[in-house]
Amino acid sequence: MAILIRILLWLVWVAGVSWFWHAGMLGTGTSLALGALSLVVFAWPASSARRRSTELRYVDVGKEPAGLH
Secondary structure: OHHHHHHHHHHHHHHHHHHHHHOOOOOHHHHHHHHHHHHHHHHOOOOHHHHHHHOOOOOOOOOOOHHHO
16 A cells, blocks of 8 residues: 555656646756656665565574473
8 A cells, every 4th residue: 555655656646747837837957856756766776675574584492492302
């Protein structure tokens, strides 16, 4: 769900910038810079700390510590 919201926000951002460029309110360089900024804001992967806490962790089932035999 969060990815869908990020994609929709990115599309709104790009559509807004392109509309302002088409209307002549933004120059080409500014529009390209805002497009690059949108990739940093919306498409940059989540921080590694956040990613680590949500990844799956596998546990070996049936293994016991050596001292319990």
